Amino acid sequence: MTNLDIDLLERIRTRAAGYDRDNRFFTEDLDELRDAGYLAPQSLADGVRNQRLLARYAPATALGINMHHVVVGVARVLHDRGDWGLDWILDDASDGELFAFGVSEAGNDEVLFDSRTRATPGEDGAFSFTGRKIFTSLSPAWTRLGIFGRDDSDPANPSLVHGYLTRDTDGHHPVGSWNPLGMRATQSFSTQLDGAVIPADRIARILPVGPSPDPYIFGIFSNFLLLIGSVYAGIADRALELGVEAAGHRTSLKNAGRRYSDDPDIRWQLADAAITLDSLGPQLESLATDVDSVADHGSAWFRLLVGAKTRAVDVSRSVVETAIRVSGGSAYDADNELSRLYRDALAGLFHPSDPESAHSTVATNLLGPPTEQA
Structure with missing residues (x-):
């Protein structure tokens, strides 16, 4: 629906x-x-x-x-x-409240498994948070912000505290500028946290530092990776549509005014793009259905999720590039929709899990962790 x-x-x-x-x-x-x-x-x-x-x-x-x-x-x-x-x-x-995530941090390649943000215990189970989150999409408009930080009050057992701020809470503000190559309308400013307090009833989880089997972490990964993959599949859908339109409109002087849609090389390129793109839907939708139905893929879950996201981003960029080649030099104009789609598609490279992390996840699932060298 x-x-x-x-x-x-x-x-x-x-x-x-x-x-x-x-x-x-x-x-x-x-x-x-x-x-x-x-x-x-x-x-x-x-x-x-x-x-x-x-x-x-x-x-x-x-x-x-x-x-x-x-x-x-x-x-x-x-x-x-x-x-x-x-x-x-x-x-x-x-009720119409708008949620956002303040998770990413500069230099934190552990993503959800550690944090540079400090979480300090307060009274009655509350925590205050101090640190900086980057790429906070919906920055101008969110009314609820999910964040997390590290609590080192027990040095022997550090923990990661996840909770949700409301907009009217003191101790947070957007910082820096937002002038990226693509995905500009997201307005994903950094968010500075200066002792922002989350009460106990809005603390979602307190987990050990490091990877966790907790369903909360699974929920973040599964929803983030599959929904991200879907956005990039949608970019590819539109690019293919524009490529097909361009092939139908362009004509060749060398070939006596024939439409490019009759050129066998153009037809092959668009068909190849469509064949590649058509496989994304079943992959993304079947995994989403498995999440909804509480299916159990065991230790393969993260391999399947990062693989779907990584493939969607790669296919998106490939299809956009094909559409640009088919459309010709007009697509190189900054105001052309394909030019914008190309810039937007590049953003997929920077969403977790990045290609290096994704391949490491899949390799570990297949081969186990790498052996320590003597």
Whole structure:
């Protein structure tokens, strides 16, 4: 089920180029999506399909709103597994609250398994957080921000504390500038935390430092990786569509005015792009359905999830490049939609898990951890 009717999607598409050009947040898109009920909880399978569709019309809007659906998806994963401690997130999302994630930190390649942010215990189970988070998508508009930090109050047993800030809490503010190559409308500023306090009833988890089998961590990874992959699949969908249109319109002087769509090399390139792209849907959707149905892939889960995300990003860039080649020099113009799609697709390289981490995860699943050299 989707709240994304074609009229809404077409309006969103008309604004995408302006948001990119002006480096501006997608305020109008967010207002319309909220009014359409798109912030409400949905299954991961529905989210994968819906986010792919939205990205076909406005990739940066889809990537930004993705972070909201990741947080809400975590609460849904826990609920489906009998843990109702974060059901308040599902209720808030149904009421139109906007969630974001403040997870990434400069120089922290441990991602969720360690943190440079300091979490300090306070009274009555509260914690205060001090540190800086980078790439906080939805920075101008979030009303709830998921963060985590490291508690070293017991040096022998350090822990990672996960919780959710509300916008009106003191001790946080956006910092730095946001002028990236692509995905500009996400407005993913850094967030400075200066003793921001989260009360006990908004602390989601306290976990040991390092990898964790906790369903909360699984919820973050599964929702993030599959929804991210869907956004990049949507970019590829639109690029292929534009490539096909260009092939039908372009003609060749050398070949007596024949359309490029009749050229065997062009036909092969577009067919090859479509064959590659067509396999993404079953991969992303089947894994999302497995998450929803509480299927058990055991130790292979993370291999499957990082593989799906990595492949979606690689396929997206490849399809966009093919569409640009088929479309000719006009696609190199900065105002051409394919030019924007190319810049947006490059952002996929920087989302966790990066290619190095993904390949390490898959290799460890296949071969075990590397042997220590003597």
